Every structure is written in C-alpha cells, then in structure tokens.
Amino acid sequence: MLDERGKKKEYVKAGITLFLGLLILSVFMVVLGGHWFWEKLETYPVRFVTVKDLVTGRPVKYGGMDIGRILNIELDPADPRYIRVTLGVKKDFPLYSGTKARISQKGLVGDYYVFLDLQGEPGPLLEPGSEIPAARTMDMQELAAVAGDLLADVKPKIDEIAANIDELLSPENVEMVGRMLRQGPALLDDTKAAVEAFRRDWAALAEKGQSVAGTLDKTLTRAETAVGAVEDELRKTLVDFRAETSRAGKLADEFRVNLNYDQDLVEEILGNLNRTSRDLKDLMARLKERPWQVIRPPREEGK
Template sequence: MENRAHALSAGLFLVLLCIGLLLVAIRLNGDTVDQDDYLLVSRSAVSGLNRNAPVRLRGVDVGKVKDIRFSASDPHVILVRIGVDKGTPINRGTYAQLSYLGITGLSFVQLDDDGSQPEKLASNPDAPGRIEMRPSFLDQVGSSGQELLRDTGLAAKRLNKLLNDDNLDKLSSTLSNLNTASGRIAELAAELQPTLKALPSITARTDRALLRVDPLLANMNSLTQEVRTRVDALDHIGQSADELGQTSQALRDALPQLHGTLNDFSRSARTLDRVLSDVQQQPQSLLFGKAPAPPGPGEHGFIAPPDAR
C-alpha cells in the first residue's frame, strides 16, 4: 500500500513537471498571446540577433523574433520574421534597428516611428507587412570608422610626402627668413615711433587746413556758377551770330536782284527826266504831241544858220 502511494506521487510529480515544461515552452514560443507577423527587410548584417530575441517599440517589449533567413530573390537581403502583440501601433513609417544587450554581444530589434506615415501597416499570415531595417548606430560608426581610417591613412601619406628632406630644408630656411624679417619689422617699428608721436600735430594741422579749404571750396562753387552763367551767355551770342550769318547769306543772295532793280529804276528815272524836260520846253506837246525835230544837213527843208552863210 505504501509502495502504491509513492508510485502515485512520483507519477503525479512527473505529470505536473511535463505540464510546467509545456507551459514554459509555449511561453518561450510566444504562443500565449495573439500576435501579428511582420517581415523586417535588412541589407546589412544582423550580428547577435537570434530567434526569440526581444522586439521592442520605443523600449517597450511588444514581441519576439520568430525566424531569420535570406531572401530567395536576393541573397543580399535578410528577412527577419517577428511576432508583435496585437494592438501594437505599427505604422507605415515604422522602421527597425538593432540594439545591443549590454556587453553580451546579443542584440534585439528596436522599433520606432518617425511620424512621416501615420497610416496603420496592414499585415496577415500569408502576406506579412514589411518594415525597413536601418543600419544600427554601431554599423554607422563602423562604416564611418573605416572611412575615417582610410582618410587618415591618405592624410598620413600626404603628410609624409610633404615633410620630406627637401621640404624640411625649405621650411627651415623659411623660418630663418621669418625670424630675420621679424627683427627688421621690430627695427622699422622703432624708427616709426617718432613719426607716430608727430601724428597728432600733423592731424591738427590737417584739420586747420581743411577748415581753410571749406571757404575756398565755397568760392570755387560761386565762381563755377558765374562761369556757367557766362558760358550760357556765350552760347546765346553764338546762336545770335549763327542767325546773323544766316541773314547775311540771305542778303548776299538777294543783292543781284536788288542791283537789277536799281538799274531799272535808274533807267526809268532818266527817261522820266527827259520827258519832263521836253514838257518844260514844249508845254503844247501835252496837247498836240511832240513837234518833229528840225531837218538836219542834207535833209529836205534844212535851213543853214545865218552864221554858216
């Protein structure tokens, strides 16, 4: 009877242990909570990321990693299948990055949302929604470190080429010349000290000279105004001279006509003078006409004067 009790206790303990292990396995697999599946698409390495690694949204645990595999269409792309608790705000603008758990070297998925696309990302078991996986901070530092090392090596080579023996000799000579030039500059500064001390008096004299220049400038302004007035008057005189020249040319052109008119007038005056003289000598000519002229020698009716006989 006692052996049966022990056997029953051992069997009961074994059953409870199996149930506990089964619950732990279900808990580890995350099957106790309804979840939505998403695919993280990464083109960079996912070092330290394992199955069942935590998935966090801004630091809050929202799921676990279910599977990690390469894409069948592009071997450079890594697809990470994650399960996220239902009701988790996964939007189209959500992105993923790897974060690290202390110094263990293990990593987890950190989700974040930049707010650029607030629409909810649809997902179903047959076509899970895809989330971009960006390089982590350490990846960025590593790539930047490689570029920095490459640039540092290139700078070291250029510096080594710059600091060869010939350039060092030239640099030493340049420093020596600079030292000599500095000494000469100090001597020149010492020589300039008296001139600098005399500058205040020179400045005062310059101010007085400027005060004298102001009235001179005013006189020059008035003189300039007067000269401008005289120039305007000369312009008017020049215009008048031009008009006079044009008038003289017109008179010169009219002189021949005037001369002909005067000749005609002179001939008319002589003719009128003769007519008046005839009228004065023979007034009856106005009524009876002009008497014929006496016959001349050899003409009929010519009578010689008595003295000629």
C-alpha cells in the same frame, strides 16, 4: 518490503513527478525558444542586409517598451541579398507609416534586438502584414573598423604634417624668425614715419584740391553764363527763322497760284497753236489739190 499497494503509490508519485518535470522542462523550452502560444501577435516583415547575431525570440521594442518578439529569420525568397525578419507585434498596438526598424544592442556586449522608431510626422496606420522599412545602423565593431580605416587613411597626412612642422622649425628658419623679430622695432619706426609723411602729403594735396575746386567752380559759373547768353541768341534766331519760314511759305503759295494761272494760259495758247497748225495743214493740202482756187476762189451757193 512494500506491499503491492505501496508500490503502486510509489509508481504514481514517480509518474506524477516525471510528468511535472517534463511539463516544466517543456515550458522552459517554449519560453526560452520564444514560442509563446498564449500571445496574440500581428506580423510585420522587415528586410535587413545583415542581422548580425539576431535570433528568434529576441524582443521587439518601441520607445523602450517591449511590444513583441522576433518570430522568424530567413533568407528573402524574392531577393537573396536581404534577410527577411518577421516581427510579431502585440495585437492592437498602433504602428504608423514612417516607422523604421533597426537592429540595436543592449550596452556594448549585450544581446541584439529590433528597435522600432517613428521618424518624422506620423502617417496612416500600418496594416498587419505591411513591410516596415529597415534603417542602416552600425554597431561598435563596425564603428571600430571604420575608425581604424580612417586612422589608416589619416596617418600618412599626419606624418606629412609632422614632417612639415619639423622643417618649419629648422634652425635656419628659427634664426630667420629671430632676426626678423629683432628688426621689428626698426621696421615699425620706418612704417610710422612713412605714415606721417603720407598724412602730410595728403593734407597738402587736400589744400591744393580745395583751390582747384574753387577755380573749377568759377569756370563752371562762367560757362553757365555763356551758355545762357547763347541760349538767348538761339531763341531769337529761332523766332526770326520761323518768321522767315512763314514768309517763304506765303511766297510759295502765291507762286503756286500764279503758276497754275500761267499754266492755264499756256495750255490755251498751245490749243490755239494746235488748231492753227491743223488749219494750215488743211489749207496747204487744198492748195496742192486746187491751186486755182487762190486766183478764183469758189463762189458760195446763191451768189
């Protein structure tokens, strides 16, 4: 039997063992749960349409490096169509504008994680708390579903193509093609003969064309000569016309001078006639008033 002192030692050992076991279990729970209190992380939110099988504690990678982990996954309070994922990135790790986040998978059946990728030229540094835009990706299951839908859409067309091929290769068409192939040499001979005849006709036409071109050249030469003669005659006619026009201008000037002189004479004659008419009117008026003055005109004073 153990004495009181031995019992105390056993109790102390059991307590220490229990404490160490609970401590190790707590550390495992913290590590497996993704709660690493000794890390200094900066948070960046990302909004995904779906998070697939993503859970907290999964790694955040950049170019294959582990740079953090997922801290929280919740429904976006601003827009319930999205899932808000809070990323914890190691402090002082540079993230630039143009970085996008997508959910990736290790292999074909591995765990999901968040992969950060810089697309295009890097912009300014992202401040902690800035939202990282999400890039839409498809996993193998979605690709398989899309491929199945595509096959379902393409299958009727493939069946139609197969039916058309069967109709094309029907016995009647095969017989027709065979008959055309058998008649092919004769068709080639006829084609060659037609080509030779066309060449001969073209050569004859070319010779005729040369003679016609010569005749046309002579005609053009004659026409050019006639045009030259007409041009000379026209030039002489223009010289004569200009001389006659100059003479006519001189005659017109002389006629204008004579007309002006005659006009002055006519105006003087008309003035004299006007004065004569006034004098006659005056005389007639006096004769009407004093007809005796015709017999005995009045004497002037002093006579």
